[in-house]
Amino acid sequence: MPPSTILDGNSFSSADAAALPAEDQRLVQRRRRVLGPSYRLFYRRPVHLVRGAGTRVWDAEGREYLDAYNNVASIGHCHPAVVEAVHRQMGVLNTHSRYLQRGVLDYADQLVATFPAALDTVMFTNSGSEANDLAIRVARHATGGTGVVVTAEAYHGTTALLAEVSPAMGGDQPLGPSTAVVAAPDAYRLGGGPALGAWFAARITEAFDGLRERGVRPAAFLVDSIMASDGVLSDPAVLGPALEAVHRAGALFIADEVQPGFARTGSAFWGFARHGVVPDLVTLGKPMGNGIPVGAVVGKREVVGRFGAEVPYFNTFGGSSVPVAAARAVLDVVQGEGLAERSEQLGARLRADVRALAQRHPAIGDVRGAGLFLGVELVGDPVTRTPDGALALDVVNGLRESGVLVSVAGPHNDVLKVRPPLVSTEADVALLVERLDEVLTRCTAAAVAR
Secondary structure, three states: OOOOOHHHHEEHHHHHHOOHHHHHHHHHHHHHHHHOOOOEEEEOOOOOOOEEEEOOOEOOOOOOEEOOOOOOOOOOEEEEHHHHHHHHHHHHOOOOOOOOOHHHHHHHHHHHOOOOOEEEEEEEEHHHHHHHHHHHHHHHHHHHHEEEEEEEOOOOOOOOOHHHHHHHOOOOOOOOOOOEOOOOOOHHOOOOOOOHHHHHHHHHHHHHHHHHHHOOOOEEEEEEOOOOOOOOOOOOOOOOHHHHHHOOOEEEEEEEEEEOOOOOOOOOHHHHHHOOOOOOOOOHHHHHHHHOEEEEEEEHHHHHHHHHHHOOOOOHHHHHHHHHHHHHHHHHHHHHOOOOHHHHHHHHHHHHHHHHHHOOOOOOEEEEEEEEEEEEEEEOOOOOOOHHHHHHHHHHHHHHHEEEEEEEEOOOOOOEEEEEOOOOOHHHHHHEEEEEEEHHHHHHHHHHHH
């Protein structure tokens, strides 16, 4: 049976434990005993990491890996500016936002300045999951509805509420009774541009209409603006018509920027900006603190203000001193070092180089993405465009053995999900493409031999 979700598709199987070094086998056994069965390890042969710096991580045996997957450390592992900011603030004060502090206000002003003028209010959380949870609460309060529409392979977080709107969780986790799912706008198979945008908007309208027929009033459309779990779907023509459809339905548009935000998708800085839309609410997390837990909801004052005036909300760690210091250091680095522009330029080169590989590797069906967020769809037949999840998983694990870390995404686990740090160099991109070429050659030859 093929893996059912992206969580399972990327994960280690206990059946492969015997092939691990003795120390790693002991660690796996300890995890099972202490952490329980819910956790997943990456790769058929998990990586035992002990150190990281910049775009590289090292395992317990001293082997170096190019990290082309970890969006959390978006400005590189152990960035000195973040390390220094956290250390300095920890030595002065770390407390919550119910006291007057300049730090959280200075950062909030700096953060809001990166958004369209209408998005002018911030509520801090401890994570992207908390941000999405809060955004849905705000939307439900504003609209009086409960219905939430998401894409077919969406992943939005780990709370009970978000598990109900995250089809990618799979397993025995059911979607909520107020959740409706729409097919993702797959430009590779449906064609891109305005026609795709109209098609997607029509699906959203149908979903909200279906909710109403079940007696569920619409509240929100929640979407990752690069649709990462759906397979990195980057056509910038789809969210404009979607926004109009959402507002016609009386719902709010929530842009989940946990993965595509903070210059990951290029010079537009936020993924939704590539589509020329202004959401009602935007959620942030993961790369915001470069590994220090911090998230936020940024929204329109008329939406967030009403919620805040009528519903008490407090988050002990959201907006506390040390996470805010880390977040400010990250934003300083992204802006001060021109990483949005680097993401745009280096990402264009990466996509061009991988498209060049497709001339020699017919298994590369599509290369898409924006900035330093790449999706490479692997197919068994370039004519029928049949997804080849087995090959993609072989390639991901082959790259791991070759010292490059990436992952898979998409409903068939057939899309290589590549997210190099924003501080990556041309040499890093060249190494990534070189190793991908080598591993594809080996894996496709092995598949033919079978």
